[in-house]
Amino acid sequence: SEFRRQSDARRAPAYQHLRRSLQHAIENGELTAGQALPGERELGKLLDLSRVTVRKAIAGLVADGLLVQRQGAGTFVAERIVKSFSRLTSFTDDLRARGLDPRSTFLERSLGEVTPEEAMALNLSPGAGVIRYYRLRTADGVALALERTVVPASVIAHPDFVENSLYEAFAKLGIRPARALQRLRAIAFDAEQARLMNLPEGAPGLFIERRTFLDDGRVVEFTRSFYRGDAYDFVAELQSEP
Ligand code: 16G
Structure with missing residues (x-):
């Protein structure tokens, strides 16, 4: 009326x-x-x-x-999520520690042949198989990150093996990540990412690249994460040079 x-x-x-x-x-x-x-x-x-x-x-x-x-x-x-920059924790670990419910929405989940860039990051030979995930990461329904992960197919044989948490899937397989190398840089979410994250285009984000190793030196993940810049505080304890 x-x-x-x-x-x-x-x-x-x-x-x-x-x-x-x-x-x-x-x-x-x-x-x-x-x-x-x-x-x-x-x-x-x-x-x-x-x-x-x-x-x-x-x-x-x-x-x-x-x-x-x-x-x-x-x-x-809402309180910002405090995340250690020096501990090898997963998205799921970080959010559960705050009593939140972390989820993955798979935007891509596939098996393919390694690209030259991925081969370098994962120490794989040309032609090796890899599993690729592109996930929207949410906690209690709020989008916090977009993550692109590549795992050697020798580590996770079937893409569907990861249902929600990659590190939980590792644990189920008895795989224990031992150390990781990480790189962080500021970014602005592009139009497509912003749409997926329900943010305005150009919203600030943190790009974090992680390569995770086993004790024997094998690389088990190459992940490029795009975290919301307004939701996270990264903290680390620093030691003076000897
Ligand atoms: C974190 C990691 C990412 C890893 C993911 C696994 C950072 C910056 N990145 O987001 O490399 O793949 O956790 O989380 O911490 P999941 O076990 O919940 O899938």
């Missing part, structure tokens, strides 16, 4: 406006990590907005990863 259209038109900008102002408050530190938000009803009263408006704005910020909702406890400003 006409009335409905009008009230919808008036409502839409209100929730977008609230969403934007909450986002600004988080970005400039007026609302700090871990802080609890007032309940929907209370916030609506405070700002003279309907509960539907408040709920929509909050749902948008939860989808963006800026707010988190905990069953029975309420809505909180």
Whole structure:
């Protein structure tokens, strides 16, 4: 009806406006990590907005990863994920440690022949078989990273063997990663990546390349990860030179 259209038109900008102002408050530190938000009803009263408006704005910020909702406890400003740059942990390890539910959406999962670049990274001979994964990594439904992984087919024989976590698949096979080499660099998400991550094009990210070795020197993974720049803090303990 006409009335409905009008009230919808008036409502839409209100929730977008609230969403934007909450986002600004988080970005400039007026609302700090871990802080609890007032309940929907209370916030609506405070700002003279309907509960539907408040709920929509909050749902948008939860989808963006800026707010988190905990069953029975309420809505909180999301805390950044602190990740060690010197420990050999997996995406799944890092997120489980925070009580979140890490998932993989496979955008690609295939068996193929190694490319020259992959052969160098994995120390493989030309013609060797490799398994390739391209995964969207989420935690509690929020996109946190895109990862391209190449594993020698001599390590994981069938692409479907990895269901969610690569390192869990390694563990099931009795494979124990011993060390890794990592490289990190700042990037901006391109249009395609941004679409997959539900971020604006050009959003800041961290590109991390990891080559993981077994004790005997074999390389078991070559992974290029694109982590959300606004969600992670990388930390490391540094030692002075002897
Ligand atoms: C992490 C690793 C990545 C590895 C993945 C396995 C970094 C920067 N990268 O994202 O190299 O492939 O974990 O995670 O830490 P999964 O066991 O959950 O699949």
